[in-house]
Amino acid sequence: MTVAAPTEDGSATELLGTLAADRATGALSTESGVLYLSAGDVVHVESAHSPDLGDLLTRSGAVTPDGWWEAVERAGAGHRVGRRLVDSGRLTAGALELCHLGALFDAAYFALAPGSVALRFRPGAAHWLGAVRPVPVATVLRETWRRRDLLHRLWPDPAVDTAPLTRVPGVDPADLPPRRGRTLALVDGARTAAHIASALAYRTFHTLVELRRLAAAGIVTPAPPPPTAPVHRVPGEDGAAWDEPDTALLRRLLHALEAL
Known part of the structure; x- marks a missing residue:
């Protein structure tokens, strides 16, 4: 199956619906994340604004860091990391599905933010985790909208x-x-x-x-942006003046030269 390349003003949500209807397999990139599909269903989502599955599993103590990385090293190339975690007895299938579903919805909330643009679709691309439990696109969209509505009612500034x-x-x-x-x-x-x-x-x-x-x-607000470093201007065509020199520094340099 071939999919038209996304345009700069293409809606990620609209293209995701088209991919689902076409039962596409691959990775859809947006400004804030990547959605992986298999036969039109969402199997994994990543976003820099949300902790990944490995981070959640290891920090919660569900899987040791060594156990997680052992699964990644042994099964990542075959896209079977999730299966490896279960088969090795490090995690039950139910626990993996529950944690993965939560991480998927969390990342999708950001990847499909309002106005999100579809940047690229890579047909056939697969995530190294492997499919855990495919989720219909309609379910992902419905959960994303539900979360967005709830958060807006709590406080409207995203x-x-x-x-x-x-x-x-x-x-x-x-x-x-x-x-x-x-x-x-x-x-x-x-x-x-x-x-x-x-x-x-x-x-x-x-x-x-x-x-x-x-x-x-x-009680909480976005932090103000850090102050920008001062710009030291030099004479130029715009008539800018020299910064006043550090006379104490020049004096120390002069004394050092005289002592040579």
Whole structure:
């Protein structure tokens, strides 16, 4: 099957529907993620804004880091990492399916963000994890819209989902519900929701819910951008003046030269 190359203004959601109808197999890239399909169903999704499956499994203690990387090294080339985890007894099939489904929906929320453009479709491309439980495209879209609607009702600014976050001083995380308090404790002006979810081994969506509630309460806001470095201008055609020299530094250099 051949698929027309996405245009710059092509909707990722629309193309995903076309791929599903054509029972396509391959990888659809957007600005915020990659969706892997097999026979028209979604089998895996990745996004930089959401912890990956290995991160969640190892940080939660479900699989040891050595066990995870052993499966990747032995079965990655054959696209059977998930199968290897189960066959080696490191994880039950049910636990793998549950964790994978959560990671898939979390990443799809970002990969299919409003206005997301389909950048590229690679026919035949497969993820090294392998298929765990295929999910119909309609189910992925319905869950993505449900999450988007819920988060919007909690707090309408989606910047909280991806930006580094800061918190107002004077709020003690211990005064909040446990999950919300643990989330707030990691807001430091540099971490994003993905960083916080990864550190806590939480599902990204659950973390977004707590962060939007904190934002609605005025406790958390996107961090201001870092200050830009000052530009030292030199004389040019625009008439810019020299920066004033560091006379103390010049004096020390002169003394050093005279001592030679």
